[in-house]
Amino acid sequence: MAALAFIGIYFLKAPFPFIVFSAGAIGYFGGIYAPRMFSAGKAKECDKEAGSTLISQLAGEAENKTDWARSCKVLMICLVIWFMPLALLGVWRGWNNIFIDIGILFSKAAMVTFGGAYSVLAYVSQQAVEHYGWLQPEQMIDGLGLAETTPGPLIMVNQFVGYVAAYIHPGDLAPGFAGAIGGLLTTWVTFAPSFLMIFLFAPFIERLRGNVKVGSALSAITASVVGVVLSLGVNFAYHTLLPEHAGFDWYALVAALVAFAGMQFLKWGMIPVIAGSALAGYVWKMVV
Numbered sequence: 001m002a003a004l005a006f007i008g009i010y011f012l013k014a015p016f017p018f019i020v021f022s023a024g025a026i027g028y029f030g031g032i033y034a035p036r037m038f039s040a041g042k043a044k045e046c047d048k049e050a051g052s053t054l055i056s057q058l059a060g061e062a063e064n065k066t067d068w069a070r071s072c073k074v075l076m077i078c079l080v081i082w083f084m085p086l087a088l089l090g091v092w093r094g095w096n097n098i099f100i101d102i103g104i105l106f107s108k109a110a111m112v113t114f115g116g117a118y119s120v121l122a123y124v125s126q127q128a129v130e131h132y133g134w135l136q137p138e139q140m141i142d143g144l145g146l147a148e149t150t151p152g153p154l155i156m157v158n159q160f161v162g163y164v165a166a167y168i169h170p171g172d173l174a175p176g177f178a179g180a181i182g183g184l185l186t187t188w189v190t191f192a193p194s195f196l197m198i199f200l201f202a203p204f205i206e207r208l209r210g211n212v213k214v215g216s217a218l219s220a221i222t223a224s225v226v227g228v229v230l231s232l233g234v235n236f237a238y239h240t241l242l243p244e245h246a247g248f249d250w251y252a253l254v255a256a257l258v259a260f261a262g263m264q265f266l267k268w269g270m271i272p273v274i275a276g277s278a279l280a281g282y283v284w285k286m287v288v
Contacts, residue, residue: 001026001220005227009122010234013130016123017112019224027220031213038216071200078196082107085188089181098169099185101132102162106186109158110193114218115225117154122232124161134165137239144236149274155190162186251284 001023008014031038086103093099105127113120121144128134135143143160150156166182167175201208208214240252259277262268 001223002227002230005224006230007227009126009228010231013126016120016126016228017108019228020112020114020221023220023224024217027217028213030220031216035212035216038219074199075196078192078199082189082192082196085185089185093171097171098166099181102165102182103185103189105132106158106162107189107193110190113155114221115229117157118232119225119228120155121157122228122235124158125232125235128161128165132165134168135161136244137235138243139164141236141239149278156187158186158190159183251288255280 005019005023008019009016027038083103086100086107089097089099089103105124109120109124112123125137125140129137129140140161143157143164146160147154147157160183162185163179163183167179170178173181237256240256241249243249255277259268259273263270263273
């Protein structure tokens, strides 16, 4: 599954949502016809042996209090909150404006955040760089590096992409103003779906956790995400070591190897590595 996902997204340019849903479908039917091939079946047996837990009891009470009327109300309210800024921008700037593309792209990315930020960044990079042409690969790498230096969630690199995309394609707006709107819109549509899924699915999550078919689907998705994250690493490594029109970057290779060896074998901490890399890069650029 991991190898197929890597081939699909890196060589065949298959979109990340297609890979996720395909893996989920394979895992779902695999859980029906070949349950022993998926770890979800084993987890199910362990859950049965463990017996009832406090969290299971609390989840059961929450499920009893949940009905379709509440679910529909939550869905409608969250959808309005999610898409209201996008609708206002469409009325103000037109439905073919870059803000609409930004809102749709990051709304889709927010709905397929299986595997965390690194897997989604592969999809965002594919769309923003190759499909829309908003950024260059080196700019995407700069965004990832910037996100790695902050204590916030890595997914905030989305905000960088939204800002730069709108800044470069502002239309008749001031670039800085357009960039600010793009960044804020990206942040909004990235996090609003999270609250929708929390409020809508939280009462049912314990029941889904014990479902062998759903567990098998999630197990297959997890495997596919490994291949997607690998594609992100290969893509960023390629453009870091071979930047456009600059030849092979030997300094980047040495810096990467030193950082890898330090963290893997000498157990360097993340903060010293980030600070040391930034300082070494600054000194190198000043000297060269």
